[in-house]
Each structure stands twice: as structure tokens, then as C-alpha cells.
Amino acid sequence: MGINIGAFIASLKYMIEGWAGIFIVMGIIIVCIQGLNRFAEKLEEKEAKKAE
Amino acid sequence: MTQIFGNFADLTVQMVVMWAIGAIMIYLAIKKEMEPTLLLPMGFGCILCNMPNSGMVHTLEILFQAGVDNELFPLLLFIGIGAMIDFGPLLADPKLLLFGAAAQFGIFFTLSMASLLGFELRDAASIAIIGAADGPTSIFVAQTLKSNYTAAIIVAAYSYMALVPIVQPFCIKLVTTKEERMIKMEYAPGKIAKTTRILFPIVVSAIASLVAPDSAALVGFLMFGNLLRECGVLRSLSECAQNQLANLVSLLLGLTVAVRMQAESFLVPETLMILGLGLIAFMFDTFGGVFFGKVINLFSKKKINPMIGAAGISAFPMSSRVIAKMARDEDPYNFILMQAAGANVAGQVASVIAGGLILAMIGPLV
Known part of the structure; x- marks a missing residue:
């Protein structure tokens, strides 16, 4: 094992x-997550309206 | 007499050195309380596996084949970890996920450094994943890539996770000014709907599996644990995952990994290089997170404390507590624990995704 410049350059891609x-x-x-938060908000509004 | 003392003839200096290493691990676990869940069984196993012709090796090899070689133990541990995590602070401010991503820089930087030093690609990638600051991910990736240095990688990963309170403050002070560390951040806790908490683990598992199929098990088990916690109808399973399952697997994992700490395979120059590269991975994780915070501040009117970028590593909850303490040390009225905790759990997600990406990129080549 020693310094391997070729492998280093190849690894830059990764x-x-x-x-x-x-x-x-x-x-x-x-x-x-932002979509989930909006979906959850709408669901809660619907359920609140139903409850009313 | 020959039967009783004949075994001493097979004792080597290297074995005695490994006893000392095992003793140090036990000392750090008990006296300094550094990751005792893993370091104590590893230290004890290390001593017994380095006795001449030790019968412990055969027994632990059975456990190794049963749970580590097939990556089962780390995956089971992830169920427990997922059940312990509250993703609330992250769900309240999802942009913190970007800090989690930034703080994985050390993984990819270390991949290049390890390649430069002559490690094979599979070993370079396995060494790099020390930077995930997550034991199960490190074990999973190293075993999947069939690295030659699993034991050294695991010892490095858990040791540096325990050293976060020393490594991170040093690195942060190197690249930040006092004024930056004193930046205050507002915290406006949003209420997270139960629907979001339940759908989050399912959505993340689906996305990770689509993008990096090799990460499906890692992410899936973590998120399954979280779903157990958040669903609200499986309290006993969630508690079992957080306590009995996590403790049982940790106990077996630490002891089992010690079978790869036998002197002839552990005491090689590469082990020291791996310990050095592991430190580099942690340091550059911290640098990556902090610099990302600084870049955000260049473009954002609302300044953020760049230290929360450093909390984007997966060492949860230690890293967030360290960052919060550093902020309070600079200004006793600067409370950034919740923001740091959000970045910290983001790091948990990001580190697992990073492990999956490493497997997706490097796996087919080895």
C-alpha cells in the first residue's frame, strides 16, 4: 500500500x-414533508368542519 | 504440568498489546462513561479473544456469522434507534435536513483520502462511513462491502462517537468567530399533526428505497422503529424496541465484533491509518456542516448560528447537547438546543441515506 494518485482522482467522482x-x-x-404538513392541515380542517 | 501451562508457550507480545487495548476500552467505558454499551463488551471480548488458542473465538464466530456477517444485528438495532427518535423538531423545520446533508461531507472527503493512501475502494468506502457517526450504518456498509478492516472500523466509529464532546468543539472554534457562535436563533415550535408523524417514516423509506435500493433495509428498519413509536397503538412494541431489543442487540454486538480484534489481523499499520482517517471523517463532517451554515448566512437575512451545521452529524443526542452548551458558554441566554436537535435528527436520516448512496455507488464495483 502506498500513495495512489490515480485512485484518488478516480474517487473524486464519488x-x-x-x-x-x-x-x-x-x-x-x-x-x-412540506406536502405532508399541508395535507395534514387540510385533513384537520375537514375534521374540524365535520365536528361542527 | 505441561497440559496446564503449555498454553503459555503460544502467548505472543501482540496478544498482550491487545489485552492492554481491551483494558483501555473497559476503562473508558466504566470510568469515563464513553459509549459503555459497546466499549465494555468489545473490550472484554478483545481480551478473551486474544488468549492463546482461546475457545471464545469459536463461540463468538458463531454469533458473528449469525448476526454481523449477514448484517442482521445492526438492522435490529436500528429498529430500537428509530423508536427512540422524535422527529418533531425536524418536521417543524424540514430545511434542517440540508444541515444533515452538509455534515456528511466528511464521509465523501475521507473516501478520497483513503483512496489516496492506497486502500482498495471497498475498504476506502467502509472507512469513509465512519464519518456517518453511526455504529449500525458503519457495520452494515463495511460488512456489505466485505471490508478487510471491519473491526478497526467499528472501534473507530464508536470511539469517535464517544469523543464528539472533544472533537467537535475544537473543530468549531477553529472555523468560527465568537460573534458567529453568539448568533441567537428564534424558535417557533410548530404543532406537528399525528398524520405527518405517521406518514413521515413511510414516505422517507419509500424515497430512499427508490433512490438507493441498497439502503432499503437500513432506512426501512430505522423508519419502522419510528413508525412503531408514532402510530400510537403499539406502545408495548415501541417500548420493547427502545429497551429490550436495543439493549440485547447492543450487548451481543459488542461482544461479537471482538472476534475480529485478534492480534494478527488488528495490529497492523492499516489500523492506525483507519483511526486517523476516522478522525478526519469526523472533523470534516463538522467543517462541512459549519461552512454550510456560513454559506446560508451569506444569502439569508435571518442569520443562523453556523454551529447547528455541526449538529448535523448522526451522533444523537450528544452532538446537539455539545452545540447547545457551546452557545450558552458564549452567551448564557443563547438557547439553540431545539434547532441543534432538529439538525441532529436530520443527520440521522442523512447518514443512513449516505450509507445507501455509498453502497449504490461502490457496491457494484467490488
């Missing part, structure tokens, strides 16, 4: 793709 990939997935989850 570094960039991997870190960017997490941001993309987190972004999708954020949108879903």
Missing part, C-alpha cells in the same frame, strides 16, 4: 456525486 446526491435526496424529502 465524492462529488455522493455529497450532491445526499442534497438531492434531502431536497426531495423536504418537499415531501
